[in-house]
Amino acid sequence: MTVTDDGIVHEVVYPHPVGRVWAALTDSEALADWLMPNDFEPRVGHRFTFRAESHAGWSGIVRCQVLELAEPRRVALSWEGDPPMPLTIVTFTLEPVEDGTRLRLEHTGFAAGGPPALTVRDLLGQGWGSKLLRHSLPALLDRMAARERG
């Protein structure tokens, strides 16, 4: 995972042609197979929802709208989950590479949601997260867990 100013980025190379990856990103049944059940349609402006089983901390519902469909290179969706997550943007960018297709997933827009959302970015980012969340906090949590056991 890479953290940008405004969100997170994942990049994966799949040993498959761009057309096949594009189909997996723009077909309701395919999306249901690897992402979540949905009523997606490949049409800019279409509003739809992803519905997964709810579990701790998450209702399982994501409200989306198709923002961009540039076959076979780019799909952008608005993505609105539970609070404190703001309305964010998920963008898939496809690029043919020697051994298949590089898929870049960008999930951005965290800065738009005001201070609580900015904190999400901050926590995922290098600044505060590197010190407290990655070092001090895990150590403290370990000590707490040891106390709870003891």
Added chain:
Amino acid sequence: MTRTAQHATEDVFTAIAHPVRRRLLDLLAEGEQPVNRLATPFEVSRPAISQHLRVLLQVGLVSERRSGRERRYRLHPDRLRDVRDWLATYDRFWQERLTALGAHLDEESRQ
């Protein structure tokens, strides 16, 4: 997460949204501190620091006790655990889904 727990987590997010408060938590991660020592690294007034500490107190991120004439503050990281758990879930989500996409593509190519 229940509605109440969700609100509580939002409050924690708000509390830690301020850079001074995050810095205070960093200092407190090193152990209990008197308010004087907490105020030293900042170019803001003592009352401002007290105000920030009150916000942290209200959401349960720190506790306060009197020791003689000074007030001492201690970090309660269990409230941060809620936030961290929420973020970890969210990061794992994409990791897992992109792996599932790989499996889906492999399956498609065999047909």
